[in-house]
Each structure stands twice: as C-alpha cells, then as structure tokens.
Amino acid sequence: GAVVSQHPSRVICKSGTSVKIECRSLDFQATTMFWYRQFPKQSLMLMATSNEGSKATYEQGVEKDKFLINHASLTLSTLTVTSAHPEDSSFYICSVSGGFDTQYFGPGTRLTVL
Amino acid sequence: AQKVTQAQTEISVVEKEDVTLDCVYETRDTTYYLFWYKQPPSGELVFLIRRNSFDEQNEISGRYSWNFQKSTSSFNFTITASQVVDSAVYFCALSEAYSGAGSYQLTFGKGTKLSVIP
Numbered sequence: 001g002a003v004v005s006q007h008p009s010r011v012i013c014k015s016g017t018s019v020k021i022e023c024r025s026l027d028f029q030a031t032t033m034f035w036y037r038q039f040p041k042q043s044l045m046l047m048a049t050s051n052e053g054s055k056a057t058y059e060q061g062v063e064k065d066k067f068l069i070n071h072a073s074l075t076l077s078t079l080t081v082t083s084a085h086p087e088d089s090s091f092y093i094c095s096v097s098g099g100f101d102t103q104y105f106g107p108g109t110r111l112t113v114l
Numbered sequence: 115a116q117k118v119t120q121a122q123t124e125i126s127v128v129e130k131e132d133v134t135l136d137c138v139y140e141t142r143d144t145t146y147y148l149f150w151y152k153q154p155p156s157g158e159l160v161f162l163i164r165r166n167s168f169d170e171q172n173e174i175s176g177r178y179s180w181n182f183q184k185s186t187s188s189f190n191f192t193i194t195a196s197q198v199v200d201s202a203v204y205f206c207a208l209s210e211a212y213s214g215a216g217s218y219q220l221t222f223g224k225g226t227k228l229s230v231i232p
Binding site for chain 1: 147149151156157158159160161164166205209218219220222223224225
C-alpha cells in the first residue's frame with residue numbers, strides 16, 4: 001500500500017495561533033487525500049476531501065475558513081488550523097487513496113491548544 | 115446514507131483465546147467496499163483487508179479471518195490465538211460514494227477496543 005507521512009507528529013500551541021499540518025504521499029501520486037479528526041476514544045470523522053489543483057470539499061459542519069486545506073501537488077496536502085482554540089485539540093489524520101477504493105493513513109498529528 | 119455499527123465497544127480476552135469482532139453495515143448501493151483497520155496505541159491506522167460487495171468468499175490471513183455475509187449485512191473479523199500485540203482499536207469501514215478521481219469516502223464504525231491480557 002501507499003506510504004504516508006505527517007508532520008509534525010505532535011504540536012502544542014497557544015490559543016489564537018495557527019498551525020499547519022503536512023501530509024505527504026511518499027510513494028504514490030495522490031490525486032485525492034482525505035483529512036479526518038479523531039477525539040479521544042471516538043471514531044474518525046471525515047473533515048474534508050482534498051483534491052489536487054482544486055478546492056477541497058468540506059463535510060457539513062466543518063468550517064472551511066478555519067480549516068484551510070491546500071493540495072498543491074500530487075504528493076502534498078496541508079491542513080492549517082487558523083486561530084486555534086482549545087476545542088480544536090484533537091488527533092488529525094490524513095489518508096491517501098491508494099487505488100480506487102483503499103485508503104492508506106498517515107501516522108496522525110496530535111494537536112494540543114492551550 | 116451508509117452506516118457501520120460495531121456493537122462491541124470493548125472486549126478483553128486472555129492470550130491465545132479466539133475473538134470475533136462484529137461489524138454490521140447499511141447501504142443502499144449494490145456496489146460497495148468493506149474494510150477493517152487496526153489502530154494500535156501509537157495512533158496510526160493500519161489497513162488489514164478490503165472486500166468488495168461481489169466477493170463473498172471468506173478470507174484467511176495467518177491468524178486473521180473475515181466472514182462476509184451479505185444476507186445479514188455483516189463483515190465479522192476473527193483473530194485466532196490472540197496475542198498481546200493484537201491489543202488495539204479495530205475499525206470496520208464502508209465506502210460507496212465516489213468523490214472524484216477514483217477515490218471513495220469511508221464511513222467508519224465507532225471501533226472496538228480489544229485488550230489481550232497475557
């Protein structure tokens with residue numbers, strides 16, 4: 001399957017700052033990437049679908065102005081949490097579609113907003 | 115809309131016991147895919163298996179086996195002779211929606227936390 005990396009793995013920031021999370025497909029050209037968030041002891045919730053060269057598609061209830069997604073190349077998608085607040089603290093995971101139907105996930109980024 | 119139900123929130127077994135994780139799904143599509151992923155404490159989701167809706171053959175991979183039954187909309191996962199390293203959260207997932215460029219969105223169940231006690 002596809003190999004996916006995320007950076008950083010952990011980040012702690014102050015309330016009001018912006019945080020950028022990178023998702024890289026290391027061995028596969030990913031036309032589409034997905035961004036999820038996961039709260040403790042809960043399942044993954046899809047935030048948005050990131051398409052290379054076009055605007056991301058956000059799920060209902062996800063603020064596109066707060067969670068900025070850029071998919072500028074076939075190997076890199078970035079998620080920027082703007083003006084982060086403590087309620088944005090979560091585990092953010094990206095995935096790459098490794099074929100027509102299988103998603104391969106990155107190791108995740110744990111964001112803590114103080 | 116699609117839905118995945120994992121009724122077992124947490125399961126504890128003693129090492130070497132067999133354990134079955136249940137997954138029931140709902141979908142209106144005739145073509146869909148089912149998945150199992152493992153999430154160890156480190157957090158990374160590990161792909162275990164994909165099954166398409168036209169293939170009802172059961173599959174075995176080492177100590178892992180999967181039972182797909184369309185008649186009951188179930189896709190259960192059995193671990194034989196469980197080991198401590200099997201301790202993780204296991205997610206069942208369904209995809210049916212085409213989101214462009216050959217990619218399908220996943221709907222996850224809530225996960226089952228498996229603890230294997232030595």
